[in-house]
Amino acid sequence: MKASAPIGIARARGGRALALGWLAAVAALAALGPLLPLAYAPAQPDLAHLATPPLAAGSAHWLGTDPSGRDVLAEMIFGARTAVGISLGAAVLATALGALLGGAAGFWRNHGWRVPWPAWAAALGAGWWALALPGAPAALVGAGLGLAGTLLGGPRWGRRWPVPLDAGVLGATALLGAVPRLVLVVALAGTLPLTPGGLLAVLVLTAWPGPARLVRAAMLRVTAQPFVAAARALGLPAGRVWWRQALPHACLPLRTAFPLSLASLLALESTLSFLGIGLPPEVPSWGHLLGTARTEPTAWWLVAAPGGALLFTILALQYLGRARGPGPAK
C-alpha cells in the first residue's frame, strides 16, 4: 500500500503536467495565430476545394476544408482564439460577478446593508426605466434625483431601510437554475444579436449563479470566523472588512470551480455554434466547424480535428479542477 502512494502522486503530477501542457499549447496557438504563416486565412472559402480531405493531391489544405471551402487548419487555430477569448472571458466575468454578488449576499444577508430612502427611489426609478415601462423618462429623472440625494444627503436622511441582498441573490440563482442553461442561452441568443460581445454577455448572464452560490456558502462560514469578528470589533467599516478580510477567504473554493466553469462554458459555446445559433459564420469556432460535418457526414476530418481539440481541452480543464478539489486525484 505504501509503495503505491508515490506512484499515484507521480501519475497525478504527470497528468497535471499533460493537462497544463495541452492548455498552454492551446493558449499559445490562440495568442500566436495571426503571426503564423498560414496558407489560408480563416473564413475565406476556397471554392475549388470544398470538403477536401487532409493532404489531398493538388490541395494546400493540410487538414482539409469544410463544405464551404474554409481551411480547417486556419479555422482550428483561429477557433482556439475564439474559444479562449469567449469562454475564458465569460468564465472570468461570470466568476467575478458571482463572487461579488454571492460574497455580498453571504456577508450582509437580508438586514446587514441599509440604505436611505432616496437610494431606494433611485433603484426603483432605474428599474422602471430599464424595463421601459410607461413614463420611463420621468422614472429616469426620479432615479437621478434619488442618486443625487443619496450622494449629497449623507447621514441626514434618518431611517435607513435594509436591502434584502441574500433573498435577491438566492432568488435570482434559483430562477436561473430552474431553466436548463442551454435552453436559457438559446432563448436569449434569439433576442440578442449574435455578435461575440452579445454571446459573451449571454454566457456571463447564465454562468454567474454557480460561483455566487459557492462564494455565498463560503462567506457564511467566513463571517463566523474570529478574525472577521475581530476586524469588526476594531471598528473597521463593514465594506472594508468584506473586501479586505472576508471576500479573499470566501473566494478560495473558486480556484477549484473556475476550470470546471471554463470547461462547461467552452462546451456551451461550442454547442451553440454547432447548433448554428452561436457566433456568426465568419467567426471561426470549433463548434461551428464540428457542425459543418452534418452536411458532409463522410468528412471524418471535420469531426476529428475540432472534436479532438474540444475533448482534450475540456478533459484537461476538468482534470485540473478535480486535482485541486477533494477526491482521489488530489
Add this chain to the structure above:
Amino acid sequence: MVKLLLVSLLIVLLVSCSKRRTVEGQPVRILWTRDPESLDPLVTPNQSAIDANNLLHLCLLSVDYSTKRYAPALADSLPKVQFAGDSLTLVTYHLRPTATWDGGRPVLARDVAFTLKLMQVPGLPNEANKAQFGFIRDIRFDPTDPRRFTLVCNGQAPGLVQESGDFLILPEAALDPKGSLRPYQLGALNDRAATAPADSILVKLARRYARANLALYPGRIPGSGPYQLVRWDKDHLLRFQRKPHWWADALRPAPPVLEAQPSELDFVIIPNEASAALALRRGSVNVYPQVPVREFRRLQASAAARQQLAFYTSLSYDLVYAGFNTRRPALSNRLTRQALGFLFDPKALLLATQAGLGQCTVGLVHPTDTRNYADSLPPLALDPARAVALLRQAGWHRESTASDTFWTRQLAPKTPPQRLTLLVRYRAGETAFETIGLQFRAAAARLGIAVELRPTENASFSSALQAGDFDVYLRLLKGNPFYFNFAPILHSKTVGAGNLTGFGTPASDRLIEAIPLANTLDSRARLLRKFQRLMREEMPLVPLFFRPNCLAADRRLVHLYPGGLKPGYAAAAIKWTTPVVAVP
C-alpha cells in the same frame, strides 16, 4: 388423407385471408422539407402549401407535366380568346359538365365568379392574389349555360390567357351560401380603395371566411380535387386519401392533368438533408424532390442506392440571387451597387454549391428562354478592379489606418463621412447561401469593405427583410416559364410588401407594367431584354444562377414527370410498376 386435405385447405384459406397489399395499393411517400403551415387556398406561404392545395382544389387550367404546357382541368377545353379593341382580351371558358364538389353539387360559373371576387375582398389575406389577378376586370355569364362564362381581362399579353385560368376555384355554396357577393361587380371590388369605408357585407364575409380557419381545417369546405386531407401531424406528416368516387373518374380517356393514381399520398416532413437521404434509402419515403446537390451526388455514387433509386436532373426556375437594400444611403447609388455586384463570383459559386449542374444567368429571365433572354449582356463575374473603379466613381475613398482599411464617402458638407459596411442576411442552415456569403465577404474584405454575415432563423428572416433590417440579402426566387410579372418584386408600388430591395424608378415601373401588357411575343421579348439591361444598370438585384432540380425516387415508381417546373414532379400521376407483392 382427409385430415391432410383439410389442413391444406385451412392453410390456403388463412393465407388468402391474410393481409395482402399490392405495391399499387401502397401509398406513395413524398418528402417535404417544410410543413405547409397553412392550407388556406388564398394563403400559400411555401411550395408545400401550394402542392397540398393542388390536391384538394382544381384550377381552370393546370400544367400538364408531360408536355410542359397548360391543359384544361376544370375547364373542358382551352379557352376561346377574342381581342376587344387594343387593350382588352375576352377569355371564354366552359366548365366540365361532370365536374362536381364533394357532395355532388356541380361546379358552375358562379363559383368562378365568387372566387375571383373573394380574391378582391378587403380584410382577407389575399394581397398576393389581388396583385396577380387584378387584370381580370369582369366576368360575364352565359344566360343559356351556367357553366359558360367570359373573363374580361386588361391587356392582350401572350401569357395572359394561361394566367387567367391558374387559380384554385372555391365553392360559393360553402363560403357564401346566401350569395352576398353576387351583387358586387368584380371591377368595382378591384378598384376599391384601401381607405374606402367598411362595407358591412364584405366585413361579414371576411369574418365568416376567417372563422372557417381553412389554414388549419381545409376540410371545412368541399373541394373539386381528387384527394382529401385525412391526417396532419404538424411538422411531421400530411396524409391525403384519394376520394373513392371522384368526378373525373368518369372521364374517358382521363386527361393527364386529372390523373390521380396513388390511393394515398403521404408527405413526410424531414428538414434535415442527411436524415432525408437516410429515409429515402431505408424506403421510409419513396420520392425525394429538390435533393441538395451534394447529397444527390453522394447517393449517385453509392452502388446500393443506384440499385434502389432512380435519379433525375433538370434545370429549375429557382434563381439564387442577392438583393440590395436601396433605401440605405450607402446603397441608394447604382454605381455602388454595381461595384458590389462585381464582388460575387457566380461561376465559381455555381460550381462549388451546385456541382456545376445549374446555369449562370445575366438577368431574371431563364437562360433557356432564348427569345427573351438578354444574351447580349456579358455574364457577371468577379472583378475587384472594376469594383474599386466603380466605388471611386460613386464618391467612395479608401482610407487606411495602422490596423484597418475602410471606405468612406462624404454625403454632404459638414456631415460626418459615411462608412461602407454591409450586413448580409440569409436563411440560417443553408450551406449554399453561407458559401455565397463567405465568398462575398472574402472578396469585400480584400478591398477593405467590412461585411457581417447574419444567418437568420426562418421565421425572423422574412420579418427582417420586410422591416428592411439588412444591407444585402441572399435568397431564392421561384419562377416559371409562363409569366413575366416583375411587379411583386421590383415595382415601386410593392415596396414594403414583395419588393424587399425598395427599388423603383419611373422608368423601371413603366417597363414592368408594359411587359405583361405586350401584345405580341416579339414586342414582349424586346421589353424583356430592355428590362434585363436596365436591371443590370440599376442592379437592385444580382442574379447569380438558376439551381438544378435534382430528384431521387424509388426505381419502381413511374410517371413522375420530373422537370424544372415546381414542384419538379407530378405527385398525383405517380404509379408503382411492380405488379403484386404480398406483404405478410
